[in-house]
Amino acid sequence: MDTDSDVLLEVKGLRTRFRTDDADVTAVNGANLRLRRGRTLCVVGESGCGKSVTARSILRLIDPPGRIVDGEILLRRDGSDGRPAETIDLAALKPTGRRIREIRGRDIAMIFQEPMASLSLVHRVGNQIGEAIRVHNPMPRRQARQRVLELLDQVEIPNPERTIDAYPFQLSGGMRQRVMIAMALSCSPRLLIADEPTTALDVTTQAQIMDLLVGLQHQQDMALMFITHDMGVVAEMADDVAVMYLGHVVEKGPVDTIFHDPKHPYTRALLDSIPRIGGARRERLSTIRGTVPAPADQPSGCVFRDRCDFVMPGRCDRIVPPPIDLGPERHVRCLLHGGAEPEAEVTTSQEAADAG
């Protein structure tokens, strides 16, 4: 059983909204997540489910008209690195303020699907990583350069002495991804958020990068929040899993329970879409019927009901499924597994959130 001290980051009831004159989109709608020290949480779901907005909300990288409108993001420093033990609510910090800038990179770092999102084209790799180091640990350039060489070696870049003076455009996609990882690790963060970091790479490079991340995570005892749409990747990486659909965490739990006893019809559908080795030849992979609706068109009741094979008319369209506790750290939001009676009805999860 976990104690509170095992929890590094806790997201409680997070809601992030993009509001413009002609649209009001709640991209993350009451998400609850827990990241344990040194462990991997995989956040999985189809495109548009709110995975990246969740990650960017944690680091307060949501630009207007986006805004966190509700919830807490609790970072627990345990005092092990010489800084005082304290809990900081990142959702309450000023997004451009000194405190969040101190946390970015040092407590929490992020890598993106597209390395060029965090690398500059016009600066040499070594200078970019060196500057990232010097933001949090002022030191002479020569010393920073030494540290960069160590980092390049750690991310298994062949010939660091040459790569350190290269420009990102001179490197292959896989090498750039390694450079971005080196930069993210430069201040030994306690949590690394990896937002689909391998989807732009070929399968072999993808496997190498995943192995590298897992190795580094163990070496550095770092927590990893790994975002993916691929249940195959989840099987390889996760300790814990959170399944997102249309801004909601619809199911979460330890990885073995998610794979052996999935409860939400959406989780089951995602699992059915993994190719199986040894499966009958020509067997068609099942795909999930329909598409994720635009977040502005939230259906009433359960957000997944239009695509669900087990939909219960008169219930699923009228009741927003509450989180149902299935055991330690195990929750599902689906009326098949319990929940309120129609008397308690509310029409959309937006109204439920607004009312609550």
Ligand SMILES: Nc1ncnc2c1ncn2[C@@H]1O[C@H](COP(=O)(O)OP(=O)(O)OP(=O)(O)O)[C@@H](O)[C@H]1O
């Ligand atoms: N800047 C923005 N302005 C308006 N809406 C936005 C903005 N950024 C994201 N959204 C909305 O938030 C929803 C969730 O987006 P998000 O990028 O988190 O999805 P995702 O799960 O990461 O998908 P993918 O797998 O494609 O990366 C999107 O459907 C989009 O409509």
Ligand SMILES: [Mg+2]
């Ligand atoms: Mg995304």
